[in-house]
Amino acid sequence: MTPGALTGAARAAHPRCNGEVASKGAAVVRGTRTERAEVALETVTAAPAAPDRLRRVLEQALVFAVAAFAGVYTPGDDSSMLFLAESAGLPRTLYGLRDGYPAVGGSPVAEVHRTGRPLWLGPDELADCPEARRTPSADFSLAVLPLRPAGSGCLVAVGEHPGGFGTDDRACLELIARAIAVPAHVAAAAETGELRADAFSLAVDTGRVEVGDGILALFGIGRDEFDGRVETLLGLTVPEDLPALMSVVEADHMTIGDRELEFRVLQASGSPKWLRLRGRLLPGGEGRPACLVGTVADASTLRSDITDVARVQRLAAALAMAGTVNDVGQAVVAALREPLRADRIALAELENERLVVTVLDPPEPEAWPEVWRTEWRTEWPDAPVRAMPTLAAALRAGRARIWPAGSPLEPALADVGPGGLAVLPLPAGGRMAGACLIGWDRPHDFGADERALLTACAGLTGQALLRAHAFDAEHELVGMLQRTLLPRRLPRLPGAVAVARYLPTTAGLEVGGDWYDVIPLADNHVAFVIGDVQGHNAGAATLMGQMRTALRAYATEGHTPDVVVAHANRLLLEMETDLFATCCYVDADMEQGTAWCVRAGHLPPVLRHPDGSTEIVAAEGGPPLGVLGQAEFPMTPLGLRPGTVLALTTDGLVESAEVDIDVGLDRLTRALAAADPGHLGQVADALLTGAHRSDDVALLLMRYDGMAVRPLRETWTVWRLPEAVRHARRFTRRTLRAWSVSPETIDTALLIVSELVTNALVHTGGQVRLDLSLLNHRLRLAVADASPRSPVKPTHIGWEATGGRGILLVEAVSAAWGTVPVSGGKQVWAEIVPER
DSSP: OOTTOOOHHHHHHOSOTTSOEEOTTSOEEOSOHHHHHHHHHHHHHHSOOOTTHHHHHHHHHHHHSOOSEEEEEEEOTTSSEEEEEEEEESOGGGGTOOSEEETTSSSHHHHHHHHOOOEEEOHHHHHTOTTOOOOSOTTOEEEEEEOTTTTSOEEEEEEOOTTSSOHHHHHHHHHHHHHOOOOOOHHHHHHHTOOOTTEEEEETTTOBEEEOHHHHHHHTOOTTTOOSBHHHHHTTBOGGGHHHHHHHHSGGGOOSSOEEEEEEEOOSSSSOEEEEEEEEEEOOBTTBOOEEEEEEEEGGGSOSSOOHHHHHHHHHHHHHHOOSHHHHHHHHHHHHHHHHTOSEEEEEEEETTEEEEEEEESOOGGGSOGGGGGGTTSSOTTOSGGGSHHHHHHHHHTSOEEEETTOOOOHHHHTTOTTEEEEEEEEETTEEEEEEEEEESSOOOOOHHHHHHHHHHHHHHHHHHHHHHHHHHHHHHHHHHHHHHSOSSOOOBTTEEEEEEEEOOSSSSOOOOEEEEEEEOGGGEEEEEEEEESSSSHHHHHHHHHHHHHHHHHHHTTOOHHHHHHHHHHHHHHTTOSOOEEEEEEEEETTTTEEEEEEEBSOOOEEEOTTSOEEEOOOOEEOOBTTOTTOOOOOEEEEOOTTEEEEEEOGGGTOOSSSOHHHHHHHHHHHHHHSOTTSHHHHHHHHHTTOOTTSOEEEEEEEEOOOSSOOEEEEEEEOOSTTHHHHHHHHHHHHHHHTTOOHHHHHHHHHHHHHHHHHHHHHOOSOEEEEEEEETTEEEEEEEESOOOOOOOOSOOOTTOOSOOHHHHHHHHSSEEEEEEETTEEEEEEEEOOOO
8 A cells, every 4th residue: 555645636736745736826825734725625615516526625635634545424315324425545445444334333434423523543543443444554544524514424534644644634634624515415316307417317226327418418329319228328338348337337346435437438430439437326215226326528528637547447448459569558658658747658578588679759769868779679778687787676576666866777777767767567477578667857756646557557568568469479470471372572574564462451360361473374474363262260371372372383284274273173172171262363465465364253353444444354253162063164355455454352452341342343443543554563552542451452463565575486286207307397497597597596496306306206195296486586496295294314325325315415505495384294495595
């Protein structure tokens, strides 16, 4: 227990019990403590009547008598009980005080009420009082003073001074007792139905509640819409705040006289609104139920010096919504810096005896000590922690430590708060999660209430920091998994530019199943793929990686788009998974400016034409992958003129709980029409602006520019005749001469063609095809056959060997050679750089 704990409201009205008191006219009054108390009470009682006047009078006992608790007990309806009507300071339960006492009992409250004489009870007197329950503090003392007129009730004050309340303390309490005016019974107004706009009356046995028009306006409902049930109002509050509210409206959990809390109410638009509830329980009698009466007001219109309980409550609500370590830090800064008038706040995590800074406010390096700037973005200066003995000692002690101005501290800490420094160790899970440093530039006096506030905030922050650290670690793991399953970069394309974007969902940590891919194919073809696996979990991500790999493998084998998608569908069925996938596959011929599109339960492509018009391609689609074994996947032709933009996306960009998919596609086409295709990356970013993050979003854009120089191509079908190789050589010579290739290059090309065609005829069966192409002075010779076996280069050939030298010759005379799968077979190719 901290002696003389002061509430934020009391500090606002009167800053220091041994300092200055600001009067109504802002003049400064100096004098004895009793004289200053008189001025303060005149200021409070002279103000217009307010619902919290009694509470504000009681707060003066906390300031001028340095009491820890002050309360007023008044008679009930039948005068047989004395009930707590209002209180200020620390909770009464810390001192064993009850909600009510029998008026004829032997308690100090009952005795003073009957006799009209004050009682000043120290620890020894309280030990002999059977009805006085005390705290473990040896300095606990109790003051009970009668109110005027006689029979109105008592003022009760609790102190923790060694020796009890002193002479000045007693004089101040007597002034406060004379200034107390017990308000008229609220129940009378409740019975007549004459409630103020901000008042309510709740029958705790039935849940029926009568509320003023002002409260209904705060909840956003009209008088005609309200059914009189308290559950209707509770249903409009933020779910996280319901437990605290239920503790107020349920009689078994209510405390009389000191019920005050803040909660949030949902609004049709914008963030939730903070409201403040103050109330007390009126006991039932003569057939009437117990009644909870009080007021509800907009917290933003009340005094800015909200109570420390409200500050802790708001911090707890903010930390409950904080997902990352940075969110936790920002919530702490918002909760502490302005109320404490601090100049700087630093939050750091404790990792392996080293403090790693996560939040600095203000963020400018110039606002922090010079010794911090060498390691500004990574770790605490002079880390590890053992290099700062003062900080290490505070962490070992595990409780808040405060050093006023001029305290001897190591430079790394002293310059943080030359006017005062507070260090908050952040406990969580049986260990220290980190530390929070709060510094002031001008000398700062630390009140007892500030110490209590800092201690309460430290515990909340430590737990939130531990949760956020686990969240960040898991989020990073999920992000790393997602990045490894998606392409690290897109390839450079002949005659086109492509960009891609991926946004993971913000509605949790699970990795999604959206993917995209760009696959360069033979003969300047490029496949553009986008897809989505059902679900948001590790299984969906794994299946996404498998489907992307499968589609890439089937595409590079040279299959047509419908066959590629059909093979992927069969593979997914054979994997015996309960998940399905959708995809859109576009095979674009960069030389001819044509493309074929295949849809498997996915969104159609969107085209932006060179004139700025857009269209959603009416591509006939097949079912999602993994649903039907005998599914057909029809192909739809697309025309690509230079300047055309192809857009492929997943449903997360165009569909949400609030937006229908057709409306989303229409928005996408309008945004694409308004964009400048010359900056494709900016187009992608603009399309993602305002995207709903309840689902993953993948976006793939391709701008077709057309190839500046198209390759020269010729093809020859090699028939299995005795003179097949000679016919292939004759076709090659005739073609290369027509292309104006030099004689030396033609001779090399004829040697390569002879070897490759001979190998295909001798070692394979079926059709053999010879392809010639010339682009940018690079000649490519390729022979395709029906065998999937690739030629093997021999490691050793003896003099007596009759074969095996063909591939060695091809390797020796070509700039590069290799083999690729093509439609169940293979293609062996070699490239020559002609001499100019």
